Amino acid sequence: MAMRDLVTGGAACAVPGTAASSSNPFGALANAILGSSSKTQELKGLPGSAVNVPGPSSDFRTEAPLTTIPGLENEGQQHHQPVGQNYEFLAGFRTADHGVLADAWNEIHQPPALQTQGGKIEAQFQEFEQIYNRGANSILPPAWDGPPQGVLSRFLHSFVDSGRAGVPFRPAALPVLGLSEGDKQCIRDRSFIMAHHIFADKSEEYINAQVNALLHSLDIDGNERLRGPIRGSYPELEEYWTESQGALRSGMPSPADKWVSEFARQRENGDPEAWAHSFEQLHGTNGWASEFEHEQSQLASVGQVRGANMSHIAAMEQSRMLAHTLAQNTDPKFQNSKFLQFVSKMSRGELIVDENQIKPATGSLTDNWADEYQAQYNAGSSSWADQFVRQDLPQGTDKWVNEFVKENQQQGVDDQWVNEFSKLHVQDWAEEFGQQVAEGALGDSTADDWANTYENFLDEQLLASKQHSGASRGVYVFSDMNPYVGHPNPLREGQELFRKGLLSEAVLALEAEVLKNPDNAEGWRLLGITHAENDDDQQAIAAMMRAQEVDPTNLEVLLALGVSHTNELEQPEALRYLYKWLQNHPKYGVLATPELADSPYYGDVARLFNEAAQMSPEDADVHIVLGVLYNLSREYDKAIESFQTALNLKPRDYSLWNKLGATRANSIQSADAILAYQQALDLKPNYVRAWANMGISYANQGLYEQSIRYYVRALAMNPKADNAWQYLRISLSCASRNDMFEACDSRNLDILQKEFPL
């Protein structure tokens, strides 16, 4: 049987009559390895870059940066596999650069199992012929033996392939893989997220069925939701667990990690970052957690007490235990690892976690106040909240406040909240409050409300240390536990993932790239764009700024910065970047006058852009920039006109449809906005920003139930979209779905998705 017949599903093949490669397992495999037949076009169209991959196609062209667009004509057509093209690229395949393709083969086949390192392609084909001839219904050969990681990775790959080929996935009987609960949890979470991306255009039931098939084979219960390795019987410990996760974020793989690579990466190249994985594998994600559990049961008396400093204490406790555990491992790699040192420092209090960043500890961490507070709280009836409630309110307020202020002065405490609070003319506030109460403006229940609110406030302190803090503006925050670090070519991987619409994964790969090559402008630029599409303007700005540092004249970067600043309502910055776009443009740069550069006045800039538009009305980009400019000045009609002109020139630019939609929405044409967003989503189903914008448009029209569904969908694709979480909560409240508050606050997507499917 000729190679070509195999791939193109010729008559001799066992599965005739169907589209060439969608049910032909080998074709699907080849596609998965080399990308779909439209891959060459995909590569050509990567946003803004001239792609230099020595690929199988001979018709690759270099694009001028301006005319390439994010998103492609052929984006949505991955399942159409015309026979001719397969043939063509296979021919090219034979003659192509073996090195590159060997890499691609290797990525699918883990070295231990098949020894394909630098192997000849012919040999591999032969192997596949044999495998195929053995006859199989599953996409990869039923050789489910070998090292568990190899088996698992092949199995997971076959899931991905089946997804791409549009074939329903078959559960397969696998040997016992020895997955720990933590691993299963991880696989489960990631499968859902990945499935949502891969099957973005399919129905919810299909997605669930697929994932359940996958999980079933792996013997993971898809419905049971464990929160970390600690079982639900220790609720306080669970709280501590989540706190410590926020504080340390170590040892627990986050759902965003690429699960296949995680399990496949057995290679210990002596790469310092690989220790994290080997640690997990040695100890299991349960290892130090069970030790921790043990210790925690001794600390359990702490109960409900929380406070900003308590989380520091907790963090220190945990780091001490972690350091202890690690130190007990006599492997010299651990002893010397930076992580161990880091953890030791944390436990000694030399470093603290502040607002999601690690800082050297300033001032004392002796936390006398927190201890005393704890003691007071545990004393139950003497807790100040109760005191407050019981006492006569007007005098009570003053008394409490005085007590508190006195205490504060005695302790000389370094607690942020307390300082802020005492600095604010506490007496004035208390007087006002007391007055209000005396005037009877407060209802009967407000005393309780007040105490509740205080509790909530303390919760918020905790949450604030976990959340992405707005204070660290302009500083890029890297993800922890990035499985792509150490990858041989993370930029290409990132580009591929972006192409496939797996935005969160692409972020990780691109971060790995810029960690490796901090001067790679393209890496930073694509990272910025990915964040923007994932609806995170803050990170987008941070990444784009780095791109701009490396390459100050890159027009796409300048435009993207203009857009992100516009979204953040930062008019002057937006204007500055849009003006720089003009200045650096080869054609229109002449229009720009240098004196405007520093503090561009809106009127002048607009005038210049209009001149540029007249110079070349066929240039879509000028119109795009004009559209953004008009958004800044809230001349929405003009903005809509500009975007429409641009869309006539570039009708398949999904980001442009989104801009049109957003402009409409901001000028209260929400119904029309939704139509534009739908166009964008047709072109790019995983466009998180567009999903979130749809939610906003429904909410602004008062259609809260609908808005909830769209927010949930956006969040399923990017659980880190903080804005969307906040808006979701507001919509829940407007729709009187307070029963779902807890799910929202705990970011429980499972429940939310079940309750609010699209």
Place this chain on the structure above:
Amino acid sequence: MESSLQSAGLLEQMKLHLSTDAGKEITKKIGLVYQLNIAPKKIGVDEEIFVVDLKQGKVTKGPYNGKPDATFSFTDKDFLSIATGKMNPQIAFIRGAMKIKGSISAAQKFTPEIFPKPSKL
């Protein structure tokens, strides 16, 4: 409304929003007048004053001609955080990020729900 504050953008959107059906629902539901004293960096310093009139359904710049039901003072960033749901107004109050004058019950109705959300380009 001429202003260099970020909040101005949101308030402009609010102005438009109040003329829609959803906006009219809000005026029906709340029917109060709020005055917002928004400062660029520090409360009380270089404030710009806006009035969100949820009785008549309009947003204007400048102090209210009359007695507003509640007056709030905050910084530009904090107002945005509250309006977009990033920060709970009660929490803001306790931390002193938001000062209130006037009727507390009126103030309690000042929630993120009344504000339209900005869409992202």
